[in-house]
Amino acid sequence: MKLLDIIEEVKIGKRINREEGLSLLQKVELLDFGELANEIRYRKNPKQQVTFVVDTNPNYTNICNIDCIFCAFYRHPGEAGEYTYSVDEMIRNFKTAAANGVTTVLLQGGVNPALPFDYYLELVKRTIEEVPEVHPHFFSTSEIIGMSQASEFTIQEVLRKLWDAGLRTIPGGGAEILSDRVKKKISHLKGTSDDWLNVMLEAHKIGYKTTATMMYGHLETDEDIIEHLEVIRQLQDEYHGFTAFIPWSFKPGNTPLHKIIPTYASSTRYLQILALSRIYLDNFDHIQASWFSEGKKIGQVALHFGADDFGGTLYEENVHAEADFVNKTTVAEVIQLIQDSGFTPVQRDTLYNTLKIFEKAEAM
Amino acid sequence: MTFSFRDKQLIPIWRKLQHGERLSLEDGLVLFKTNDIIALGKMANFVQQQKSGYAVYFVLNQKIEHTNVCVLSCKFCDFAKKKGEPDAYEMTTENILAHITPEIREVHITGGMPPDWKWERYLDIVRKIHEKFPEADVKAYTAVEIDFFHKKFKLSIEEVLKQLQSAGLRTMPGGGAEIFTERVRKLLFPQKIGAKGYLEVHKTAHKLGIPTNCTMLYGHIETLEERLIHMIKLREAQDETGGFLSFIPLAFQPGDTGISVGDGSASGGKSHRQFTSAIDDLKTIAVSRLMLDNISHIKAYWVMLTEEVASVALNFGADDIDGTVGQERIAHDAGAVSPMKLAKDQIIKIIKDAGKIPVERDAFYNPLNVYSENVIGKIPYLNSVPFYHNREKSAAGGFKILPVAPRRMGMLSKQGQLDAGLFSLMDYFEQEESLELLPWCIATRDQVKSVMLFSKEGWAGLNGKKIGITDETATSVQLLSVLLENKYRVQVIPERLHPGVNDYSMFDAVLLIGDEALKHNKIGLNGFELVFDLAKEWYDWQKLPFVFAVWACRKALSGERREELKEMISTSLEKSEVNLGIIGYSHGKKIGLTKNETKEYLEGFNYRLGEQERKAMMQFRKLLEQKEIKI
Numbered sequence: 001m002k003l004l005d006i007i008e009e010v011k012i013g014k015r016i017n018r019e020e021g022l023s024l025l026q027k028v029e030l031l032d033f034g035e036l037a038n039e040i041r042y043r044k045n046p047k048q049q050v051t052f053v054v055d056t057n058p059n060y061t062n063i064c065n066i067d068c069i070f071c072a073f074y075r076h077p078g079e080a081g082e083y084t085y086s087v088d089e090m091i092r093n094f095k096t097a098a099a100n101g102v103t104t105v106l107l108q109g110g111v112n113p114a115l116p117f118d119y120y121l122e123l124v125k126r127t128i129e130e131v132p133e134v135h136p137h138f139f140s141t142s143e144i145i146g147m148s149q150a151s152e153f154t155i156q157e158v159l160r161k162l163w164d165a166g167l168r169t170i171p172g173g174g175a176e177i178l179s180d181r182v183k184k185k186i187s188h189l190k191g192t193s194d195d196w197l198n199v200m201l202e203a204h205k206i207g208y209k210t211t212a213t214m215m216y217g218h219l220e221t222d223e224d225i226i227e228h229l230e231v232i233r234q235l236q237d238e239y240h241g242f243t244a245f246i247p248w249s250f251k252p253g254n255t256p257l258h259k260i261i262p263t264y265a266s267s268t269r270y271l272q273i274l275a276l277s278r279i280y281l282d283n284f285d286h287i288q289a290s291w292f293s294e295g296k297k298i299g300q301v302a303l304h305f306g307a308d309d310f311g312g313t314l315y316e317e318n319v320h321a322e323a324d325f326v327n328k329t330t331v332a333e334v335i336q337l338i339q340d341s342g343f344t345p346v347q348r349d350t351l352y353n354t355l356k357i358f359e360k361a362e363a364m
Numbered sequence: 365m366t367f368s369f370r371d372k373q374l375i376p377i378w379r380k381l382q383h384g385e386r387l388s389l390e391d392g393l394v395l396f397k398t399n400d401i402i403a404l405g406k407m408a409n410f411v412q413q414q415k416s417g418y419a420v421y422f423v424l425n426q427k428i429e430h431t432n433v434c435v436l437s438c439k440f441c442d443f444a445k446k447k448g449e450p451d452a453y454e455m456t457t458e459n460i461l462a463h464i465t466p467e468i469r470e471v472h473i474t475g476g477m478p479p480d481w482k483w484e485r486y487l488d489i490v491r492k493i494h495e496k497f498p499e500a501d502v503k504a505y506t507a508v509e510i511d512f513f514h515k516k517f518k519l520s521i522e523e524v525l526k527q528l529q530s531a532g533l534r535t536m537p538g539g540g541a542e543i544f545t546e547r548v549r550k551l552l553f554p555q556k557i558g559a560k561g562y563l564e565v566h567k568t569a570h571k572l573g574i575p576t577n578c579t580m581l582y583g584h585i586e587t588l589e590e591r592l593i594h595m596i597k598l599r600e601a602q603d604e605t606g607g608f609l610s611f612i613p614l615a616f617q618p619g620d621t622g623i624s625v626g627d628g629s630a631s632g633g634k635s636h637r638q639f640t641s642a643i644d645d646l647k648t649i650a651v652s653r654l655m656l657d658n659i660s661h662i663k664a665y666w667v668m669l670t671e672e673v674a675s676v677a678l679n680f681g682a683d684d685i686d687g688t689v690g691q692e693r694i695a696h697d698a699g700a701v702s703p704m705k706l707a708k709d710q711i712i713k714i715i716k717d718a719g720k721i722p723v724e725r726d727a728f729y730n731p732l733n734v735y736s737e738n739v740i741g742k743i744p745y746l747n748s749v750p751f752y753h754n755r756e757k758s759a760a761g762g763f764k765i766l767p768v769a770p771r772r773m774g775m776l777s778k779q780g781q782l783d784a785g786l787f788s789l790m791d792y793f794e795q796e797e798s799l800e801l802l803p804w805c806i807a808t809r810d811q812v813k814s815v816m817l818f819s820k821e822g823w824a825g826l827n828g829k830k831i832g833i834t835d836e837t838a839t840s841v842q843l844l845s846v847l848l849e850n851k852y853r854v855q856v857i858p859e860r861l862h863p864g865v866n867d868y869s870m871f872d873a874v875l876l877i878g879d880e881a882l883k884h885n886k887i888g889l890n891g892f893e894l895v896f897d898l899a900k901e902w903y904d905w906q907k908l909p910f911v912f913a914v915w916a917c918r919k920a921l922s923g924e925r926r927e928e929l930k931e932m933i934s935t936s937l938e939k940s941e942v943n944l945g946i947i948g949y950s951h952g953k954k955i956g957l958t959k960n961e962t963k964e965y966l967e968g969f970n971y972r973l974g975e976q977e978r979k980a981m982m983q984f985r986k987l988l989e990q991k992e993i994k995i
């Protein structure tokens with residue numbers, strides 16, 4: 001099909017297939033991409049508003065047995081710098097965050113095989129009881145698989161028990177690129193694409209809401225990116241359990257993969273992929289801009305390329321920091337960044353409910 | 365190309381742009397205030413592509429700040445120190461030379477204004493660099509410094525510039541413009557020269573044959589209106605002299621500067637010091653591209669914008685990303701690779717990522733190297749428009765169009781960096797071995813109106829006189845030389861014209877080509893009473909058309925690509941020929957032609973290489989071979 005015909009299809013709201021997606025990714029010029037993504041963004045969310053969440057990303061352990069070569073964060077058991085915090089310590093951490101206005105705690109580990117399953121259940125229960133100001137958004141698919149392996153419970157049982165403990169949403173990290181060819185090279189112990197998809201499928205069946213992510217800019221091909229979007233779109237068709245999609249680019253600092261991929265993917269590439277995902281994922285309500293991984297300035301630009309969410313304020317963050325990629329902000333700054341981009345900032349919770357609208361100050 | 369507007373207020377402005385009409389201050393305000401930055405960017409990208417195709421320029425340059433000692437105290441500056449302060453420094457000429465390496469093509473020199481330097485010291489810097497590194501063009505001293513020299517050393521501005529020029533100065537940087545309103549000047553830099561002084565220095569430079577850049581410092585206390593007033597003042601000055609090479613919007617860098625951004629400013633009433641937003645950066649680039657219709661290049665200065673935003677800006681109207689700047693800052697243990705090579709590779713990557721063609725340039729924007737495949741050269745004159753009208757087709761074939769003056773196109777082709785192009789006839793002759801002739805050309809029937817000799821004397825009276833000749837092509841120059849020697853039997857002293865400069869008063873005649881010739885053919889050229897159309901001279905003499913340019917592609921180009929190329933050219937030409945007045949309209953309008961004049965001009969050419977044209981090529985070649993004196 002000709003490019004112009006694909007563009008027309010997108011404009012009238014038709015779903016595009018793999019081939020058409022690939023054609024867009026490889027041939028459409030940057031601003032045409034932006035225009036097309038905006039058509040869909042404003043159809044889904046006609047308000048000149050951009051949401052954000054006040055959140056924190058602590059880590060209860062950095063011990064991990066998965067050895068992903070794109071990661072600078074993990075340590076092996078016994079290695080210098082390893083740590084695992086007790087539930088008490090984590091609760092204290094959450095309380096401090098809550099006192100600073102945080103409403104969402106995105107908590108992830110390492111995958112530490114020494115931790116008993118009860119640790120995780122207790123963490124969820126006590127967070128809900130003792131820090132009711134925050135919403136627990138805990139545990140990536142890898143950790144859930146790890147819990148299943150360490151406890152002899154099935155994935156389904158693990159998810160059911162966490163649900164019963166009060167967990168309602170799960171972060172979408174760990175998807176990287178849903179291509180087994182790439183996964184074998186960058187995270188051979190992390191399981192297959194189906195493993196990630198399966199945890200998400202089981203979670204959505206129970207009623208969990210999750211996000212979906214994609215980390216590109218390493219060994220993937222354009223076809224891999226399209227395949228990634230295709231499989232999460234298929235899953236979304238079944239249960240509509242994904243709240244948002246969040247693409248970001250690989251950060252090579254301090255990682256073994258640095259030797260193969262020494263530089264960041266470009267900002268143009270980021271904006272193209274963001275726009276493509278807005279176009280391709282026609283059954284996703286929200287696309288998140290990643291100011292954190294792409295920089296504040298490109299985060300602002302991303303709001304004009306299909307994203308309607310600015311992500312979290314990240315009170316605490318350790319994983320990228322270990323890759324020497326440090327980016328900090330404040331709630332006030334996020335509000336200003338969104339306003340300067342031409343939108344009304346709206347503070348939301350984990351489930352995209354509106355908490356507060358920051359009407360634009362008199363300016364310009 | 366699709367085009368939809370979320371902000372309907374942009375539609376009348378888009379109409380104006382399509383017709384090549386100039387935008388007003390009110391238009392500029394609508395552009396600055398829109399939330400539809402995609403449409404704004406697309407409009408700016410459209411205009412950028414008309415001017416530079418897919419080209420984005422960079423230069424291997426070195427920035428030298430010879431001293432930070434300064435007698436001024438400008439509020440926004442945290443660079444300047446007073447003499448004797450701990451961080452104050454002053455470089456000797458030897459220090460400066462040690463910073464320059466042989467691959468550098470442009471040395472950019474600006475600095476503070478110390479109380480005790482002698483005039484000779486400033487001249488010496490320029491002279492020594494020029495002597496030791498003749499390949500590097502010296503771009504030195506802002507208007508503020510020139511004005512300082514003028515007052516301190518009691519020389520006229522013209523004299524200051526003349527002395528620098530004879531020491532080896534080629535171009536001037538654009539710094540010190542800040543914002544051209546008295547309100548802002550009084551508040552932030554009362555000791556600086558202001559709009560009048562700045563423009564006077566630049567216009568004087570232009571008249572001497574020193575092209576310059578111009579700048580705007582935004583994102584502090586200025587209003588959007590003040591930004592637009594600034595741009596319009598530059599646009600008016602450019603109408604007068606044509607000497608500005610590029611415009612560089614500079615984002616204010618907060619820091620230890622003593623300025624906090626106040627209410628009522630374009631940056632939106634921030635109470636604390638902040639960097640400009642990416643949206644403001646991109647808007648400012650795009651708006652300047654649209655407002656400054658007579659300045660060829662808009663620069664996204666990556667060192668200030670960040671690599672990421674600069675790369676995006678290349679789709680928002682910028683066609684220049686400055687250069688290596690001597691910032692070999694990429695920390696990388698790459699063994700034998702030089703820092704310069706790394707910086708250069710990084711810049712090439714930024715440009716390629718944006719989907720553009722990286723073009724290494726000299727200080728005058730002459731392309732030196734092209735770093736991309738599938739590039740086709742385009743003569744940037746009105747008469748080539750019929751060949752490149754069908755942009756959809758060229759994109760489909762994956763060809764990227766690079767507008768480049770004929771002589772430079774020949775050089776790039778010689779370097780193997782072009783797949784095809786509409787070549788000046790002389791370049792085709794020279795590269796016949798590696799180029800294959802395609803059946804299209806730009807040939808005149810009888811007169812051409814765009815290869816013109818403007819003269820103070822008749823042909824006979826030109827003997828022994830100084831003639832300024834275009835730097836842009838060899839063919840017209842050789843045609844002139846054949847006419848002078850074989851038809852009129854006179855000898856002249858030829859001298860190349862500086863690009864971007866249009867004061868011709870020192871010559872007895874000037875040979876102009878392309879749009880510049882066409883423009884002056886209509887309005888005349890002050891001081892030059894007689895006008896000769898070289899194609900007509902040729903026709904009257906030889907009774908043959910004259911072939912100025914021919915289409916040719918690399919012999920090595922694959923059969924498939926060749927067919928794509930041929931299809932692109934022929935479809936474009938067929939579509940254009942029935943509509944010459946319309947397809948040339950906006951280009952013609954820029955040089956002051958009506959639709960009918962454009963139509964008539966374009967109809968005066970033959971675009972297909974027929975028998976008469978081939979015969980004319982052979983005849984011209986024969987005359988060239990017989991000629992004794994070569995220009």
